[in-house]
Amino acid sequence: MKDVLLEVNQLSVTFEEESHPTLNELSFSIKKGDSILLLGPSGSGKSTLTYCLNGLYPKELDGEMGGTISFSGKPLDQYASGQLNLEVGTVFQDPETQFCMLTVEDEVAFGLENKKMAPERMDAEIERVLSLVGLEHRRKDTIHTLSGGQKQKLALAAVLALSPSMLILDEPTANLDPAASKELAETICQLKKQQNLTLLIIEHNIDYWLPIIDRTIVLDRNGSLFFDGEMTEAINQYDAELEQRGIWLPEVTRFAKDAKLAKPWPITADQLPNGLTLHAAKQAANHFGKIMLQINHGSFKSKDKLLLDIPSLAIHQGEFIAITGKNGSGKTLLSQMMTGLRKSSSGKIEFLGKQLKRWKQEELYQQIGYVFQNPEHQFLSDSVLDEIAFGQPASTAKTEKLIDEIQLAEHADKHPFLLSQGQKRRLSVATMLVHEPQLLVLDEPTFGQDSTTTAMLMQQVTAQHQRGCTIVMITHDMELVDRYASRVLLVNEGKIVLDDTPEAIWKTADLSEYGLSLPLKEAYQQRELKVSLHA
Amino acid sequence: MHNINPSVKAGTVTIAAIAVAFLFDPVTLLLYTGWTMAVTLLLGKIQIRKYFLYLLPFTIFALGMLVSTLLFAKTPAHPSVTQQFLFWNLPSETVQDALALAIRVFSYATLSLLFVLTTDKVAFILSLIQQCRVSPKLAYGILAGYRFLPLLTNELTTIRSAHLVRGARTKTSRLTRYKQYTIPLLASAIRKAERTAVAMESKGFTGERDRTYYRSYHIRWTDWVFGFVMICALGLCIVFSKSFQ
Numbered sequence: 001m002k003d004v005l006l007e008v009n010q011l012s013v014t015f016e017e018e019s020h021p022t023l024n025e026l027s028f029s030i031k032k033g034d035s036i037l038l039l040g041p042s043g044s045g046k047s048t049l050t051y052c053l054n055g056l057y058p059k060e061l062d063g064e065m066g067g068t069i070s071f072s073g074k075p076l077d078q079y080a081s082g083q084l085n086l087e088v089g090t091v092f093q094d095p096e097t098q099f100c101m102l103t104v105e106d107e108v109a110f111g112l113e114n115k116k117m118a119p120e121r122m123d124a125e126i127e128r129v130l131s132l133v134g135l136e137h138r139r140k141d142t143i144h145t146l147s148g149g150q151k152q153k154l155a156l157a158a159v160l161a162l163s164p165s166m167l168i169l170d171e172p173t174a175n176l177d178p179a180a181s182k183e184l185a186e187t188i189c190q191l192k193k194q195q196n197l198t199l200l201i202i203e204h205n206i207d208y209w210l211p212i213i214d215r216t217i218v219l220d221r222n223g224s225l226f227f228d229g230e231m232t233e234a235i236n237q238y239d240a241e242l243e244q245r246g247i248w249l250p251e252v253t254r255f256a257k258d259a260k261l262a263k264p265w266p267i268t269a270d271q272l273p274n275g276l277t278l279h280a281a282k283q284a285a286n287h288f289g290k291i292m293l294q295i296n297h298g299s300f301k302s303k304d305k306l307l308l309d310i311p312s313l314a315i316h317q318g319e320f321i322a323i324t325g326k327n328g329s330g331k332t333l334l335s336q337m338m339t340g341l342r343k344s345s346s347g348k349i350e351f352l353g354k355q356l357k358r359w360k361q362e363e364l365y366q367q368i369g370y371v372f373q374n375p376e377h378q379f380l381s382d383s384v385l386d387e388i389a390f391g392q393p394a395s396t397a398k399t400e401k402l403i404d405e406i407q408l409a410e411h412a413d414k415h416p417f418l419l420s421q422g423q424k425r426r427l428s429v430a431t432m433l434v435h436e437p438q439l440l441v442l443d444e445p446t447f448g449q450d451s452t453t454t455a456m457l458m459q460q461v462t463a464q465h466q467r468g469c470t471i472v473m474i475t476h477d478m479e480l481v482d483r484y485a486s487r488v489l490l491v492n493e494g495k496i497v498l499d500d501t502p503e504a505i506w507k508t509a510d511l512s513e514y515g516l517s518l519p520l521k522e523a524y525q526q527r528e529l530k531v532s533l534h535a
Numbered sequence: 536m537h538n539i540n541p542s543v544k545a546g547t548v549t550i551a552a553i554a555v556a557f558l559f560d561p562v563t564l565l566l567y568t569g570w571t572m573a574v575t576l577l578l579g580k581i582q583i584r585k586y587f588l589y590l591l592p593f594t595i596f597a598l599g600m601l602v603s604t605l606l607f608a609k610t611p612a613h614p615s616v617t618q619q620f621l622f623w624n625l626p627s628e629t630v631q632d633a634l635a636l637a638i639r640v641f642s643y644a645t646l647s648l649l650f651v652l653t654t655d656k657v658a659f660i661l662s663l664i665q666q667c668r669v670s671p672k673l674a675y676g677i678l679a680g681y682r683f684l685p686l687l688t689n690e691l692t693t694i695r696s697a698h699l700v701r702g703a704r705t706k707t708s709r710l711t712r713y714k715q716y717t718i719p720l721l722a723s724a725i726r727k728a729e730r731t732a733v734a735m736e737s738k739g740f741t742g743e744r745d746r747t748y749y750r751s752y753h754i755r756w757t758d759w760v761f762g763f764v765m766i767c768a769l770g771l772c773i774v775f776s777k778s779f780q
Contacts, residue, residue, distance in 0.1 A: 051733070054737050056733060056736060056737070081741050082736075082739045082740065082741035082743075083739075085736060085737050085738065085739040086739045088737075089737070089738075090734075090737045092730065092733070092734055092737075094727075094730055096686060096727070097727045097730040097731045097734065098730070098731070098734040099679075099682065099731075099734070100675050100678050100679035100682070100731060100734075100735050101657070101678060102656075102657055102678070102681075102682065103657075105749075106657065106749065106750075109749035109750075110675075110735075110738060110740070111738040111739060112747075112749065113746045113747050113748055113749055114738055114739035114740050114741070114746055115739055116745070116746055116747050117747060118747060119747055119748060119749055119751060122749045143682075144682070144685065155734075158738060159737075159738065162738065162739060336696065339700075341696040341699065341700070342696075361699065362702055365699065365700050365701075365702055366702075368700070369700070370696075370697075370700045372693065372697045374693075376719050376722065376723065377690075377693055377694045377697040377698075377719055378697045378698070378700070378701060379719065380698060380701055380703055380715050390701065390702075417718070417719075417722055431701065432700070
């Protein structure tokens with residue numbers, strides 16, 4: 001029998017300005033050495049729970065907190081200030097805002113100083129934790145030179161330096177690309193095997209964590225406990241409920257569900273039976289029209305560094321193009337260069353037969369819509385209604401139709417910044433559709449979104465595509481690429497290294513080189529092929 | 536020079552700057568400016584080219600000072616001697632004042648550069664905590680905030696293009712546009728600050744003075760010598776220029 005490390009009893013949190021509690025009589029316990037995955041729809045109070053567990057609430061809380069939390073048998077409020085934080089370490093989701101020092105070693109030392117470790121012992125300790133996460137060679141570097149994935153590893157190292165008995169990972173991969181996410185998860189899985197860490201992992205991407213998870217806790221939309229038990233049980237008994245709450249099922253489970261397999265559904269790929277026949281879920285390919293956008297010898301330089309080099313690229317009317325590749329490979333830059341948001345350093349870019357620089361800006365951006373990664377950047381007005389009506393002649397019928405479509409009619413008077421994450425995303429896309437642009441560019445629109453938001457968003461995009469709008473979407477999600485795209489541009493180190501239909505790319509390219517993985521359907525078919533070859 | 540305790544260095548520079556404010560003799564100021572430059576370049580191992588590049592804006596400012604004081608100075612009631620300056624005939628008091636003002640600008644510039652070019656920002660802040668008993672809460676807050684600056688500029692660029700796509704440029708006035716930039720920038724800055732604060736606290740930071748330091752800073756006798764020499768040099772400059780006249 002393992003010892004109970006953390007006990008949460010009837011925990012409720014209500015924020016001052018809210019009428020409903022964010023966490024609602026939540027009870028669960030974590031034993032020493034457990035690895036627990038915590039799932040929940042966005043807005044179900046996952047982050048609030050993190051703050052409660054590492055003692056930031058009720059100290060910093062504007063609102064009320066009820067119930068008790070005890071750690072190692074002692075209620076949290078009996079811990080001295082800062083003491084609990086040394087026992088419960090947390091890695092947060094945003095790699096940019098977790099640090100207060102400038103160099104890697106100083107950041108690790110910061111925690112050790114808080115712990116009042118003797119300075120003579122720090123050197124060895126810094127070396128030790130950096131080598132645990134594989135950053136020992138970056139010890140003297142400044143933090144801003146690290147990649148997103150390395151920053152998260154540093155955050156992990158800084159927390160490990162405190163030698164906590166429990167680790168909370170609050171969506172640590174939410175801002176990372178698939179390759180970096182996978183690497184971080186592997187590092188953590190390995191650490192878990194080496195040391196007997198107790199882990200509470202809050203994530204929306206389940207797949208990475210399956211190898212080390214013993215138990216799954218699911219929160220409901222109103223912040224109460226929905227499920228506490230084995231992952232396979234959750235998936236097989238409550239799949240519809242989970243999906244309805246916007247929780248991503250593991251990829252393989254989604255696949256099995258789509259293939260209408262009998263339960264119990266598998267959760268990892270090696271559990272999939274052989275010999276399935278698969279139905280292509282693909283949208284019928286449109287007929288492509290004339291060339292809409294053409295780049296000739298386009299390049300982008302910054303400080304003598306060639307960041308983007310596109311000898312020639314033509315985009316036709318009605319295409320659905322997915323741009324994919326590692327973080328920092330130049331995807332966003334390419335999309336901004338072709339829409340004139342960044343001036344190319346050299347070369348010619350033509351849109352609808354006229355050079356980009358000859359277009360009047362206001363006319364150009366009636367024809368081109370661009371959805372930015374962070375929806376908040378695009379908001380201009382003080383209410384949802386004004387946001388959609390912005391720059392429009394007073395045709396209220398159209399505005400109202402749009403606002404109905406994105407299901408925000410009841411929030412029409414709210415400030416856009418006060419919407420939920422998913423609602424913000426829908427609104428930011430809708431603002432781009434008012435002018436019915438001919439080209440719609442989206443920069444990782446589904447990144448970090450729950451399954452409900454992603455589904456609605458893809459619906460919005462598909463509707464535009466069917467209207468005849470050309471779509472260019474930057475994404476890491478190969479399932480989306482496989483389902484929707486008619487053409488894939490794979491960008492690596494500022495160059496388009498592959499330009500083909502998704503089907504052709506799955507067959508020919510080694511995607512792992514670019515930090516990407518095959519969509520599951522394809523991976524499965526290739527496995528099948530191997531099996532039949534062996535037989 | 537780089538190894539002088541940052542707090543002592545800051546203190547010395549401040550005292551010297553205050554003293555310079557009370558000096559009106561161009562020769563003294565010129566001597567001291569030369570001394571500061573020599574100390575910076577020789578002991579600080581700064582590239583001469585880089586140093587003069589930094590001095591350039593101050594030079595322009597100093598020249599502006601010089602010319603405007605020469606042209607617009609109140610003529611003394613009884614100009615003692617007129618002095619030829621370039622091709623003007625001007626009262627010598629005016630020329631003296633103008634030169635003093637211009638050289639004082641240089642004096643300040645060289646003193647600030649002495650500090651800025653030879654001091655690591657992190658070291659300065661850590662030394663402020665350790666020697667000057669500045670609250671760690673404030674000092675680490677400044678360090679964390681310092682990291683945000685480049686992030687905010689990036690964000691402003693993005694917001695600008697996001698608004699451009701929305702057609703904000705043509706349809707709204709400049710003033711509303713700035714308001715539109717401010718709200719998302721502020722919202723994200725506040726959110727970032729809060730997240731950083733939470734991350735710091737969750738690493739056991741309490742803001743109390745009771746902590747150890749990986750990099751500790753002490754005041755050694757060399758630091759005192761530096762301070763003493765810098766102030767003495769100023770005294771010498773005054774004495775020397777007096778005897779010179």
